[in-house]
Amino acid sequence: MRIWLKELGIQLNGLWGKIEMEDDFKTPLMAFSTVIGCVNNCSYCPQKTLIHNYFKRTDVKKMSFGNFKIILAKLPRNVRVDFSGMAEPFLNKDCAKMIEYTNDKGFQMILCTTLIGMRNEDYERICDIPFGLTYIHLPDNDGNTNMKVDGDYLRILDRVAKNPLKNCTFTYYGSLHKKIIPILKKNNITALKFPLYNRAGNVSHIKSKIKSRGKLVLCKNSKYLNHNDVYPDGSVGFCNADYGQRHTLGNLLTASYTSLFKGEEFKRIRKAFKNGAKGTLCYDCDGCIGVYSKENLINNTKKIVRKTGLTKYIKRVMTSFGIKIK
Numbered sequence: 001m002r003i004w005l006k007e008l009g010i011q012l013n014g015l016w017g018k019i020e021m022e023d024d025f026k027t028p029l030m031a032f033s034t035v036i037g038c039v040n041n042c043s044y045c046p047q048k049t050l051i052h053n054y055f056k057r058t059d060v061k062k063m064s065f066g067n068f069k070i071i072l073a074k075l076p077r078n079v080r081v082d083f084s085g086m087a088e089p090f091l092n093k094d095c096a097k098m099i100e101y102t103n104d105k106g107f108q109m110i111l112c113t114t115l116i117g118m119r120n121e122d123y124e125r126i127c128d129i130p131f132g133l134t135y136i137h138l139p140d141n142d143g144n145t146n147m148k149v150d151g152d153y154l155r156i157l158d159r160v161a162k163n164p165l166k167n168c169t170f171t172y173y174g175s176l177h178k179k180i181i182p183i184l185k186k187n188n189i190t191a192l193k194f195p196l197y198n199r200a201g202n203v204s205h206i207k208s209k210i211k212s213r214g215k216l217v218l219c220k221n222s223k224y225l226n227h228n229d230v231y232p233d234g235s236v237g238f239c240n241a242d243y244g245q246r247h248t249l250g251n252l253l254t255a256s257y258t259s260l261f262k263g264e265e266f267k268r269i270r271k272a273f274k275n276g277a278k279g280t281l282c283y284d285c286d287g288c289i290g291v292y293s294k295e296n297l298i299n300n301t302k303k304i305v306r307k308t309g310l311t312k313y314i315k316r317v318m319t320s321f322g323i324k325i326k
């Protein structure tokens with residue numbers, strides 16, 4: 001029996017039984033890093049760590065369109081394709097072509113972009129693509145998101161602000177860059193401020209949000225640990241926070257998608273979750289431990305009870321069981 005606890009963002013099977021995520025979190029995902037080495041060098045994005053570790057393995061910097069097609073052909077149709085990864089996707093000149101091709105193949109897609117590298121012709125090609133979500137990351141005054149705010153950038157931002165891509169959300173960290181505020185105002189756009197995380201311990205100057213460690217029981221992104229990243233050389237990383245390249249699951253240029261989840265590395269991580277994810281990247285994941293450790297789940301429920309009162313809480317639980325109380 002399921003109890004929907006909206007505030008916790010999860011479903012519980014039975015009172016403290018098996019935890020199940022929303023359907024969204026069951027959807028497998030592959031995020032494409034179309035290049036390695038992002039010119040934006042945002043302060044919260046450990047590019048140096050990534051470059052140092054990725055190029056130990058390979059010298060392939062950009063994903064070719066040919067290899068992109070080979071990799072995409074390996075993905076089951078229910079895998080959502082994200083153009084995000086560990087670099088601005090449009091730094092690869094074939095990005096718009098890749099997006100069109102992915103759409104033609106019938107995949108669901110998400111795009112996260114700073115617009116850097118997006119040319120007018122790219123915008124024309126993708127403006128009608130039915131992205132499930134598009135995130136436009138905006139520059140700020142605080143040195144967080146660090147793209148060059150010059151004439152070219154302001155022109156493409158103005159274009160996208162006038163006619164946003166499908167399901168578009170504009171986001172930023174800190175305070176919005178002064179030069180872009182008139183463009184947003186003119187187009188009635190309210191940008192959303194996001195919190196910064198230290199990407200599973202990979203960004204030393206951002207304080208971890210882990211207050212009490214507890215035992216991590218679940219990844220907030222995916223129930224089955226299948227929100228993965230593919231890099232230009234075809235190798236697949238475990239998570240988009242794995243800038244240190246600690247967990248490589250396999251290579252989609254040479255192996256199948258299912259083999260990624262049958263290999264020793266995946267099995268090792270899965271097993272580690274039985275012990276709070278010790279010995280893996282996830283052990284330091286401040287985005288997940290804050291909510292999805294056993295102890296935090298209990299604490300959060302206690303907080304809700306304190307906030308709403310026990311009677312209201314019980315009513316809500318009963319309602320989620322389909323039992324109406326007058």
Ligand code: SF4
Binds near residue numbers: 047085087
């Ligand atoms: S956050 Fe995005 S845009 Fe900024 S450096 Fe990292 S990959 Fe590039």
Ligand code: SF4
Binds near residue numbers: 218220
């Ligand atoms: S590091 Fe965090 S987001 Fe990434 S797989 Fe582990 S728990 Fe999930």
